[in-house]
Amino acid sequence: MRLSVNGRPHELPEGTALTGLLETVAPDPRGVAVALNGSVVRAAEWPATPLRDGDLVEVVTAHQGG
């Protein structure tokens, strides 16, 4: 299946959960938050959140800023 992760196309096997994606995108999950199709998914829910073709995923963390 084909998703958008942080604005870029991303290929994943069918049936991958959010945790599966995050293992590659954010290996250190401390200080990381995730939005799936515009809604925040709390860390406790990542393993039970399946991803689907066409999903929009945002993975963010703190960055230097004003």
Place this chain on the structure above:
Amino acid sequence: MLEVAGVRLAPLWLGTGGLTSLETVRRVVEAARPGLVTVSVRRTSDTGTGSLLATLRGLDVRVLPNTAGCLGAQEAVLTAELAREALDTEWVKLEVIGDELSLLPDVVELVEAAETLVARGFTVLPYTTGDPVVARRLVEVGCAAVMPLGSPIGSGRGIADPHTIEAVRAAVDVPVVLDAGIGTASEAAHAMELGCDAVLVATAVTRAEDPVAMARAMSLAVEAGQLARRAGRIPRRETARASSPMRGRVGR
């Protein structure tokens, strides 16, 4: 002492954008001893993860996420919710920008976003214009402080119109934090003399030739301005007023 939503804070707040290394972040924070440090929330693909937060946690400084660069209420609300999840804080510096050239706030979207976030349990500190009417609206929807700009973000032009800051100060009973426009220490002192409870500086420190020295200067300036405000400045006069006695002058 300054208190926001029941939390006591030192009156200098620090932005971290533009510092060249985490070691400089550490040295600047140690020099400034800020009440809190702001961070932005960005895609991991553009930042890497972990290290900035680890540095700040190691310094035992309060971290305030912002919604910098958000162009509408919906985007700002989602960014704030991501920040709450990532940083485990209900506090947010709410920025809703209406124009990418001036970076001035879109106050209509700002008030809407503030109301939504307060209803969802956030402590909202909005970056706003020097407008007492908007400031009052922000307080009415439940903001814990208001953060008027002195001049545009990163411009270093100081407080363009001191009357706007005084007007905001007079309009609200929550803390007023001067945010944006400070270029050097005297301008931070000026903000405090005008009645602000705190000053947020970012570019003025992070892009100074010597950020660590400027951080220390800002800390001293904020303290000086606060003392001067409490001490009470003399009124401005049209004419001179001699400070030495006029009587007893030689030859008169």
